[in-house]
Amino acid sequence: MTIANELRCFIVDNYLYGQANGWLTEDTSFLESAILDSTGILELIGFIQERFHIRLEDEEIIPDNLDSIRKVANFLSAKLESSARQEVTA
């Protein structure tokens, strides 16, 4: 399953109670569409950290990185790639 699909499942299961009805696109803003409130963002961070075994730093917790499925997927892909490169170098 791709990162985007995993995120989609997490959002649909936990915040749309299984009722995505096709309107949740990869670019739907979590905040503007009121899918996530600040507690929801905390839960999203918790999900990402646990599922992908990474820690999000405070400066990374911004709408540019977390406000839609696409933004999270792009951010995560880059972060995971960067972590993998650092491990190889080490």
Place this chain on the structure above:
Amino acid sequence: MSPTIPISPEALRIDPAAEADRIITALRSIVFHQLKRKGVVVGVSGGVDSSVVAYLCCRALGGERVLALLMPETDSSPDSLRLGRLVADSLQVRCVLEDISPILTAARSYERRDDAVRMVVPEYREGDRFKIVLPDVVNEDRYSIFSVVVQSPDGTTNKVRLNPQAYLGVVAATNCKQRARKLIEYYYADLLQFAVAGTANRLEHDLGFFVKNGDGAADCKPIAHLYKSQVFQLAEYLGVPEEIRTRPPTTDTYSLEQNQEEFYFSIPLAQMDLCLFGFNAGISPEDLAPAVALTPQQVDRAYRAIESRQRAAHYLGHPPCLIESF
């Protein structure tokens, strides 16, 4: 829709005498005729909001029909009790001291709260003090998510972002304080056939900075329509002691003092007030910015934070849902 006149802090200027008269007249009608109660109970915290409510109730109903309740607990600032007494003494109303700490201890509120803090700060121990704080969401594009700040007895502080379990655990346990106070308020209200007066202002009301069935519960809310700066204007007019009017607003909820700006998106209350006014009035960030000495971008961020808080507040203000109206 933009207004036709420039917006300034004067937009929140009221005629305090006229506003006080309006509230006093309404209070008499609400308490005596609508609610058919003999007086009111006011939880007096030593802050400006509850002081203004106590003063208004005294003028409306007479001092003999007002009971001031002082309800400190372990984490309360000693100043709160002292200033609460100052209000009761200056109004010469009946005043009862009810320490709610034993209720909170019995409900394991402190224990549950400390357990929640230890989820993210395992070294947190007895004697440490803490508060929760929001990041600056007006100067940066940030989410309104809380961190816990723990201070050890030697003054060392440690700030850690809360995870969902810890955040919800701290909030759920701490909300017991406001609910315990409401329990006591309604005890006296039942005893005396009084109503309970709420002390929330519009800023708290609109943004959901209250506890459902805690400080959000009341039979009447005399200042819920007033922005914080308007409450200060009324306080001056009513003769609320200067020490209370000039005291930096505090939530007085956590063992480490938390000023209200740490709760209100990191901008001073006067600016927050105007941002909320501008948001509610549909004033564009560009039009409001000069009045609040912020950039349009900062106002836009404040508007987004307000919108997000108002969405979260929807549940807090929602009445019980019925399956069928009757």
